[in-house]
Amino acid sequence: xxxxxxxxxxxxxxxxxxxxxxxxxxxxxxxxxxxxxxxxxxxxxxxxxxxxxxxxxxxxxxxxxxxxxxxxxxxxxxxxxxxxxxxxxxxxxxxxxxxxxxxxxxxxxxxxxxxxxxxxxxxxxxxxxxxxxxxxxxxxxxxxxxxxxxxxxxxxxxxxxxxxxxxxxxxxxxxxxxxxxxxxxxxxxxxxxxxxxxxxxxxxxxxxxxxxxxxxxxxxxxxxxxxxxxxxxxxxxxxxx
Ligand SMILES: Nc1ncnc2c1ncn2[C@@H]1O[C@H](COP(=O)(O)OP(=O)(O)OP(=O)(O)O)[C@@H](O)[C@H]1O
Numbered sequence: 001x002x003x004x005x006x007x008x009x010x011x012x013x014x015x016x017x018x019x020x021x022x023x024x025x026x027x028x029x030x031x032x033x034x035x036x037x038x039x040x041x042x043x044x045x046x047x048x049x050x051x052x053x054x055x056x057x058x059x060x061x062x063x064x065x066x067x068x069x070x071x072x073x074x075x076x077x078x079x080x081x082x083x084x085x086x087x088x089x090x091x092x093x094x095x096x097x098x099x100x101x102x103x104x105x106x107x108x109x110x111x112x113x114x115x116x117x118x119x120x121x122x123x124x125x126x127x128x129x130x131x132x133x134x135x136x137x138x139x140x141x142x143x144x145x146x147x148x149x150x151x152x153x154x155x156x157x158x159x160x161x162x163x164x165x166x167x168x169x170x171x172x173x174x175x176x177x178x179x180x181x182x183x184x185x186x187x188x189x190x191x192x193x194x195x196x197x198x199x200x201x202x203x204x205x206x207x208x209x210x211x212x213x214x215x216x217x218x219x220x221x222x223x224x225x226x227x228x229x230x231x232x233x234x235x236x237x238x239x240x241x
Contacts, residue, residue, distance in 0.1 A: 001027035001076075001153040001184045003048065007057035010043050010208075017043050019208035020057065025201075030176075030185045032195040035205035036236050041188045044205070045156050048186070050074045061154060078152035080144045080160055088132035092123050092142055095131055099149035110149075117145040121175050137168025141175065148179075155179070157187045161194060173197050192228045202228070204235045211235045 003025040010018040018040040025031045033041050046052040048059055050070050059066045064073040086095055093114055100110025118124045121141045140160055147155060161169045176198055195202055196216060204212040212219055212235045219231045
């Protein structure tokens with residue numbers, strides 16, 4: 001369940017978008033990847049998920065190379081992307097069962113997993129609602145629950161609470177907290193409060209490079225700042241345009 005990123009690089013013509021990123025994310029860790037717009041976060045996650053080939057470097061997901069053992073590496077992970085894969089005209093439970101089928105579960109196994117996920121994500125009361133009738137917050141919950149249907153060892157969450165109201169965000173945080181320690185989670189977000197609430201460790205990217213890495217306490221100590229926001233602003237300031 002460990003993610004070992006080794007000099008991972010993505011270059012578009014002369015533009016180096018991810019620049020020799022090296023980082024190890026521990027098994028069961030909740031890791032937050034931060035950075036300003038265009039820092040290279042989504043590109044990094046897309047490479048780790050096998051959606052984008054790296055220009056150079058590699059990453060090992062539970063020991064499987066994303067370059068040389070793509071199929072095996074992909075089996076370790078799932079992603080709840082910004083654009084969700086929810087079918088609007090299917091109900092909540094149908095969406096979950098469909099995911100189960102896609103991942104090759106038997107009908108009984110898919111039903112078992114769907115019930116478990118609806119329970120964890122507080123979706124049971126809405127199981128017969130068509131997905132298109134759900135609020136944005138419930139949609140995001142469904143999206144993460146669908147990603148969990150494959151029982152992934154590694155889960156990537158790309159801005160999971162974007163556009164959610166305060167309560168929906170808090171509810172999803174509670175749910176994500178329950179996954180802590182059981183699944184290795186990589187989260188990208190612009191909400192620093194979310195990071196403070198959930199993350200074991202934080203990496204801050206700036207212009208494709210990893211500029212800071214550690215627990216929030218370590219980062220505050222190293223930079224002698226009073227808040228994660230101040231750390232973030234300092235780390236991303238010096239070269240910002
Ligand atoms: N297909 C592409 N061709 C050329 N440049 C690209 C391509 N895809 C992304 N980029 C560039 O890569 C850089 C990093 O983009 P990326 O989406 O990884 O940033 P991000 O940190 O996820 O930003 P945000 O917080 O805005 O989501 C940007 O400058 C973007 O314009």
